[in-house]
Amino acid sequence: MADAPRTVLISGCSSGIGLELAVQLAHDPRQRYHVVATMRDLGKKGTLEAAAGEALGQTLTVAQLDVCSDESVAQCLSCIQGGEVDVLVNNAGVGLVGPLEGLSLAAMQNVFDTNFFGAVRLVKAVLPGMKRRRQGHIVVVSSVMGLQGVVFNEAYAASKFAVEGFFESLAVQLLQFNIFISLVEPGPVITEFEGKLLEQVSTAEFPGTDPDTLSYFQDLYLPASRELFHNVGQSPQDVAKVIVKVIGSARPPLRRQTNTRYTPLTALKAMDPSGSLYVRTSHCLLFRWPRLLKLGLRCLACSCFRTPVWPR
Ligand SMILES: NC(=O)C1=CN([C@@H]2O[C@H](COP(=O)(O)OP(=O)(O)OC[C@H]3O[C@@H](n4cnc5c(N)ncnc54)[C@H](OP(=O)(O)O)[C@@H]3O)[C@@H](O)[C@H]2O)C=CC1
Numbered sequence: 438m439a440d441a442p443r444t445v446l447i448s449g450c451s452s453g454i455g456l457e458l459a460v461q462l463a464h465d466p467r468q469r470y471h472v473v474a475t476m477r478d479l480g481k482k483g484t485l486e487a488a489a490g491e492a493l494g495q496t497l498t499v500a501q502l503d504v505c506s507d508e509s510v511a512q513c514l515s516c517i518q519g520g521e522v523d524v525l526v527n528n529a530g531v532g533l534v535g536p537l538e539g540l541s542l543a544a545m546q547n548v549f550d551t552n553f554f555g556a557v558r559l560v561k562a563v564l565p566g567m568k569r570r571r572q573g574h575i576v577v578v579s580s581v582m583g584l585q586g587v588v589f590n591e592a593y594a595a596s597k598f599a600v601e602g603f604f605e606s607l608a609v610q611l612l613q614f615n616i617f618i619s620l621v622e623p624g625p626v627i628t629e630f631e632g633k634l635l636e637q638v639s640t641a642e643f644p645g646t647d648p649d650t651l652s653y654f655q656d657l658y659l660p661a662s663r664e665l666f667h668n669v670g671q672s673p674q675d676v677a678k679v680i681v682k683v684i685g686s687a688r689p690p691l692r693r694q695t696n697t698r699y700t701p702l703t704a705l706k707a708m709d710p711s712g713s714l715y716v717r718t719s720h721c722l723l724f725r726w727p728r729l730l731k732l733g734l735r736c737l738a739c740s741c742f743r744t745p746v747w748p749r
């Protein structure tokens with residue numbers, strides 16, 4: 438007899454990776470999952486519902502969930518049968534980019550409230566049930582910026598470092614309860630994420646930022662970042678495929694990068710524990726050797742430079 442479907446709760450399904458993941462899991466050929474696809478604004482559910490097709494109301498239901506609200510989380514879980522979540526996917530997230538001097542603390546706190554405390558809030562809500570049942574899987578959509586900082590992304594990278602430290606620590610205790618944690622680490626992904634950042638940047642004035650810093654951000658970083666997204670950006674479908682595999686795994690990995698084209702950059706940190714190789718190379722590429730950076734970014738797009746991500 439087939440096992441009962443596992444209930445998978447996903448945050449941030451109005452667009453991007455969350456939406457794709459919800460649809461792929463709901464269309465699992467072996468019908469192993471019942472997906473609760475959540476979003477903070479149900480006014481945006483049209484795209485998801487259209488993509489879900491006949492799975493809607495069968496293997497996929499849509500529910501309201503704002504990861505920044507205790508009430509919203511409690512209300513959402515009360516609508517799930519027995520409140521039992523077998524797999525939690527912490528996907529909801531926001532970015533923030535720009536010179537530090539021009540960004541408000543409130544904007545940085547919003548990044549932490551969503552990316553870090555939002556994930557913690559959901560875990561605290563589902564963990565007692567998982568522990569009681571002695572089973573569960575918590576997947577967190579982290580980032581390559583959870584592994585290494587990127588210039589002009591300080592607050593966003595810090596929020597993902599916080600996520601990495603929190604969930605790595607928790608993973609040890611939870612193995613005792615047969616509960617697994619997986620940190621999925623995409624590089625650039627072509628979703629609304631980048632558009633939202635560019636929109637934020639186009640209207641921001643970055644008050645209090647000196648002209649040199651502003652010029653480094655606008656004339657060096659932004660074009661390099663655009664080129665990187667263009668050359669190595671992954672589709673949300675490809676990232677979702679990796680997450681589906683992680684969820685289906687009998688022994689889920691703690692960490693999983695998704696983009697083989699980006700791994701030469703994360704390898705710069707892994708190769709030198711002192712950190713200097715990554716920081717100095719990034720600095721030289723961005724500030725000293727713009728032609729080499731352009732060439733390097735083109736090389737990353739070429740399959741012969743790909744390094745494998747581990748584990749496969
Ligand atoms: N795109 C990229 O380059 C990368 C993205 N990531 C991570 O992937 C995850 C998904 O991002 P992606 O799909 O790319 O971007 P999208 O902007 O397409 O999706 C982000 C989702 O998070 C939701 N969200 C934001 N705040 C909240 C909140 N308070 N409560 C509930 N949902 C919320 C958004 O909802 P709403 O529509 O209401 O704003 C949206 O559904 C994020 O954690 C991001 O940090 C990691 C690496 C690279």
Ligand SMILES: CC1=C(/C=C/C(C)=C/C=C/C(C)=C/C=O)C(C)(C)CCC1
Binds near residue numbers: 722
């Ligand atoms: C590492 C690096 C760069 C930029 C990396 C970027 C922009 C990464 C974006 C990752 C994202 C969007 C993750 C989301 O979570 C530069 C500036 C090209 C200089 C060379 C080194």
